[in-house]
Amino acid sequence: MRNHNRLAIVFCFIGFFLISLSQAKAAPQTSEADYTDYLPKYRTLSNDFLISKIDYTEKELIVYIRYVANINNDVVNFYGANKEKAWKLTSSTRPQSSSAYTVTRSASVKNIRLNDEAKVVELDGNASEKVSAQKGDVITCEVHFEMMPSSIRTVHLVGGDLGKDGVQRFNCNDILLKTKNSKVLGTDGQMGAVIKRFYSQQEVVNYPDINNATTLAEQASFDKKDKVEKVIENPLAKSLEPIDYMPKTLTSIQDMTCNERIILSNIYFHDNKSEFVGRIKAMKTITVIVDYLTFHPKAKIVLHGHTDVFGNAFNNLELSQKRVFTVKRAIVGKGINANRIITIHHGGAQPLIQYKNGGERNRRVEAEVLCSGHVKNTTLEAVNGTVVK
Secondary structure: HHHHHHHHHHHHHHHHHHHHHHHHHHOOOOOOEEEEEEHHHHOOOOOOOEEEEEEEOOOOOEEEEEEOOOOOOOEEEOOOOOOOOOEEEEEOOOOOOOOOOOOOEEEEEEEEEEEEEEEEEEOOOOEEEEEEOOOEEEEEEEEEEEEEOOOOOEEEEEEEOOOOOOOOOOOOOEEEOOOOOOOOOOOHHHHHHHHHHHHHOOOOOOOOOOOOOOOOHHHHHHHHHHHHHOOOOOOOHHHHOOOOOOOOOOOOHHHHEEEEEEOOOEEEEEEOOOOOHHHHHHHHHHHHHHHHHHOOOEEEEEEEEEOOOOOOHHHHHHHHHHHHHHHHHHHHHOOOOOEEEEEEEEOOOOHHHHHOOOOOHHHOOOEEEEEEEEEOOOOOOOOOOOOOO
């Protein structure tokens, strides 16, 4: 009997290991930075691209590149590590230098994004990719290199795409490699100031709020949440799906109908904040919802939080969560049981059909009366008497 138990334990362990291995292979590989240089120091003749930061991990240097298209129909080519035009980090600017004195690392290009919309997660070593942009569009990417020897203090970025003049447009020299104890690593805020100054030097920037482009780790978290939501099997599942109609605006109790979203009028927020703009008017709308829930004591509602489509997708998701919680707290503050209010935050993933390309009206909170019966749970809350903190 003991042998059978041991065999069962071994098989369970092997099964768990195989499942974990398959999940690891399916997920994009991300590296956690040991430290970050928010103020990279380097030389370049170009003013339309920027190295915004450099991450130092145990095994890699990750260079974050940001480019603003200066013409319409601008095409930027990216090359895999095995391609002739692939990016390289080298310790010498002289191609004919002896290999004994030169260290060169080929690049692995990841997380190519256009206006923070993912285009390529990871470029295969033998592949190339074209990204077409309009004037003012922002292209970002992560360029991963094997860590340089500690004796090398400056490197040069060579190779890559050619501009119309035939010159490699993303080249830069004397990139200073800093140590963890360096006093000039800077801060995230200082990086933001550099990016803002860089944008001010461009003729036009279509999306100047793209400071921290969505990272691979953030995108993986975002995709995981989206996948979990899709497999929920309860009456709320339909509420997680995008709608194909333009919601009405709430003006009275009569506007609230079963399983149909309605935009909360006068619910506006300060830019990148979760506080109401015009609290008195906002509370008048809150009162309409409170009255409905008071007149229908068994009803539950779903509150949907949204942001506009622009900006960092992960940050937008968090911001929409904070804003929808602000509305929920206001309703609960009027005496409604918190268990009757379900919150879902979508970030910028569900723009209104008339504003798919962006617009202020996408920054909204919607209410939906849930008339589908008993709700088991959501990814955010358990609504059968207990709210997950």
